[in-house]
Amino acid sequence: MTILIKNANEVITLKSAVEGPRTKEQMRDIAIVENCSVLMEGNSIIAVGPIAQLEADFPDLVKVAEVIDASGKIVMPGLVDCHTHLVHGGTREQEFNMRLNGATYMEIMNAGGGIHATTKRTRETSFDDLYKKTMNHLDVFLKHGVTTVEAKSGYGLDWETEKKQLEVAGKLQATHDIDVVSTFMGAHAVPRDYKGREDEFVDIVIHDMLPKVAELNLAEFNDVFCEKGVFTPEQSQRILEAGKALGLTPKIHADEIEPYKGAELAAEVGAISAEHLLVASDEGIQKMAEAGTIAVLLPGTAFFLRAPFARGRLMIDEGVPVAISTDFNPGSSPTMSLPFIMNLACMHMGMTLEEVLTATTINAAYALNRGHQIGSLEAGKQADVIILDVANYKQLQYFYGMNHTNTVIKNGRVVVQDGILLTNQLVN
Ligand SMILES: N=CN[C@@H](CCC(=O)O)C(=O)O
Ligand SMILES: [Zn+2]
8 A cells, every 4th residue: 555645734754863762952853844745655654755756756656645635734653652551450540539538659559459459450351351451442542643552561460460461462463553562560569468578579570470471472671660669679670680681671660659779770780761760869860861771751640640740851951862651551640642641741841842752752662672663754664654633743732632633554554534543443
C-alpha cells in the first residue's frame, strides 16, 4: 500500500543530524516543515518534502498513492509510550477514594492493597480475559495517537503469573496494530509471604525467573522498583546486573516516593533509563547527565498521587535526555492519554511545547532502544504517522484535555480515521 499525505499546515519531522536521544536545546528543535508532504510505501517512509519534489523523485509511487488530505491539520510521528504496566487484572478505584480521604499510597500498599491487590487480581484472571482486557486498552492508546507501547510485567511476583503477563504482551504484539515492547519486572514488590525474607525473593528473581525470561525470549528489558520498603539499591543492583549478564537491558523505577539514590544507581549500572525521579538528588541528576541515562518522567503519577513533580526543567538544563510517558497502571496513573500527560509536563514540570513533543517521540523511542526505527519522520523509518486536528502544534497543549488525533497510520496502514478505530482488533 502507498500513502501520500498532502497539504498539512505543519509537518513535525523531529529529523536531526544528532544520533541518539536529544538533550538540552536539541529537545526544542522539532524540525517543523511547512507545505510538506509525506510519502509511504509498505511499512516504510519513502520521503518527506515538498510535493513537487516527491512528484519528481517518485512519480510512479505518487501516481498510485492513496492521498490523504491533511488541510488545516498537522502531521507528526506516532507517539511512543515508553513506560506502562499495561497487562493487569482489575481496577483500584476504591483505593483512589481512600487516598482522597487521607490514606497514602504506601500505607495502602503496606496494608496489602496497592500492587499486592493487583497481583491477586492478575493471578486470578485467565490468560484470555487478560488478553481481551488489554486489547481494549490498546485500542484506547491507538485512538490517542500512540503507535508503540512498553509493557512491564510485575503483577505476578510468581513465575506462572509473570510469564502469563509477558505472554499476553507477546500475543498482543503479534495481533494488535500497536507495537508492544516487553519489560520483565518480577521485582515490582516483595510478595506478602516473603516479608522478612526479602533476599530470598531477590534470589528467586535472579536465579529462577530471569534465566527463564531470557531463555524464552519474553522481554528485552529488566526493571526493578528501587524504593524504601520495596527493594534496596543493593538488591536492585544485583537484579539489574544479573539481567544484564543474560542480555536484558536495565531500567529502574528510581526515587519515586523517597530519595534513595536510584538515579545514581541507574547511571552506575548503565541503565538505558531511570524512571519517575520525583525526588532524585542533584548528584543523581548530574550522574545521569554524564552517563547519558534517559529520564523517563511520569507526571501523571505525581498528579494522581498529589506528589511533587519531577524536576524536568532542571534535568533538561543539566543535559539529561528526557522522555515522558503515562505510567499507565491501576494504582498510581490509570490514564491511557499521553496527550494529557504532555500537558501536565508543560504545566507542572516547566517543559516547553517543543520539548514535550521530543519527549514523547524520538527520546521515548530511544528509551526503548528503537530510536533508529521510530520517533521521527525520515526516509527509511517505520511508517508510524499521526494526523492531528489542530492548526499548529502550539494548539496541541493550548486546547488541553482533549484528544486531537484524527488519523493514525501504523506500519503504513490507516488504522484510525476521523478519530474512529477502523477494525475491531479483538481476535479470540
Ligand atoms: N511504582 C511502582 N509501580 C507503579 C505503580 C503500580 C501500582 O500502584 O499498581 C508505578 O510505576 O507508579
Ligand atoms: Zn511504573
